[in-house]
Amino acid sequence: MARRISKKKQKRREEFMLKEKSKVEEGVFDTKTMLTLRRLFSHGVISGLEFIIAVGKEADVYLAAAGDKVREEFVIVKIFRVETTGFIRRKEYIIGDPRFGKVKGNLYNYVNVWCKKEYGNLKIAAALGVRAPVPYAFSGNVLGMQMIGEEGHPSPSLRNTRLGNPDGVLDYVIEDIRKLYGGGLVHGDISEYNILMKGNVPYLIDFGQAVVIRHPHAMEFLHRDITNLLAYFERAYGIKRDYDRTLAYVLSAGKERNGNV
Numbered sequence: 001m002a003r004r005i006s007k008k009k010q011k012r013r014e015e016f017m018l019k020e021k022s023k024v025e026e027g028v029f030d031t032k033t034m035l036t037l038r039r040l041f042s043h044g045v046i047s048g049l050e051f052i053i054a055v056g057k058e059a060d061v062y063l064a065a066a067g068d069k070v071r072e073e074f075v076i077v078k079i080f081r082v083e084t085t086g087f088i089r090r091k092e093y094i095i096g097d098p099r100f101g102k103v104k105g106n107l108y109n110y111v112n113v114w115c116k117k118e119y120g121n122l123k124i125a126a127a128l129g130v131r132a133p134v135p136y137a138f139s140g141n142v143l144g145m146q147m148i149g150e151e152g153h154p155s156p157s158l159r160n161t162r163l164g165n166p167d168g169v170l171d172y173v174i175e176d177i178r179k180l181y182g183g184g185l186v187h188g189d190i191s192e193y194n195i196l197m198k199g200n201v202p203y204l205i206d207f208g209q210a211v212v213i214r215h216p217h218a219m220e221f222l223h224r225d226i227t228n229l230l231a232y233f234e235r236a237y238g239i240k241r242d243y244d245r246t247l248a249y250v251l252s253a254g255k256e257r258n259g260n261v
């Protein structure tokens with residue numbers, strides 16, 4: 001059955017096709033990425049790219065207009081860079097993870113596995129009730145997910161927010177790290193940059209490197225996450241929390257499920 005789409009979305013669709021063509025010509029996206037974007041587009045996940053909101057070392061993040069399969073107005077599109085060597089450097093996050101252990105060593109494969117891994121990790125986070133973007137779809141090196149933000153504006157990072165209730169926010173984040181751990185996952189890159197503040201509510205983002213707790217370095221990553229988090233709140237707000245007590249609290253959630261949530 002043909003899907004009906006609104007006029008607005010139809011118009012966006014046509015514009016998308018045109019812009020897409022010119023972007024390949026201008027060399028903004030490589031052809032493979034473009035084909036992948038088109039796939040998300042034809043599956044109704046996105047109906048047009050709006051603008052770029054972050055240029056990272058390993059990925060670029062765009063705000064997109066949602067397609068008719070998504071019940072929100074916007075979608076965040078994270079496009080993992082194929083030309084970067086960062087993924088090879090970070091392959092320990094993949095190799096030690098029993099879910100993704102065997103990857104043939106070509107760059108495309110690493111990037112695609114990384115993207116799939118972030119999608120899978122976000123699914124787990126959502127299932128555990130952790131505040132993080134809901135993943136909508138991935139294909140190749142492109143991931144579509146919920147925008148954390150309001151009225152078309154992505155939320156600022158913790159780093160760029162002056163909190164009124166830093167103690168409460170810290171408790172929230174520790175609670176989320178604990179929930180993740182209880183569900184068998186360690187984020188592995190918790191920082192003031194990877195926490196977005198939607199009003200007073202912190203959301204964790206950037207789950208590509210998150211590993212299941214069977215990963216040989218999972219405890220090391222957990223240690224680093226808690227250390228970085230506590231250090232930031234101490235530096236920015238003078239809050240002193242005991243590392244050992246915080247770790248013990250997080251670990252108390254730990255009924256190991258081998259990452260199969």
Ligand SMILES: Nc1ncnc2c1ncn2[C@@H]1O[C@H](COP(=O)(O)OP(=O)(O)O)[C@@H](O)[C@H]1O
Pocket residue numbers: 053054055056057058059060061076078133145146147148149154155157193194196205206207
């Ligand atoms: N779901 C989202 N909602 C709103 N903004 C986002 C979302 N995901 C990413 N961003 C923005 O894009 C930036 C980079 O995304 P991130 O996933 O942290 O990628 P990187 O691996 O490049 O750090 C974030 O710091 C944030 O500003």
Ligand SMILES: [Mg+2]
Pocket residue numbers: 193194206
């Ligand atoms: Mg980040």
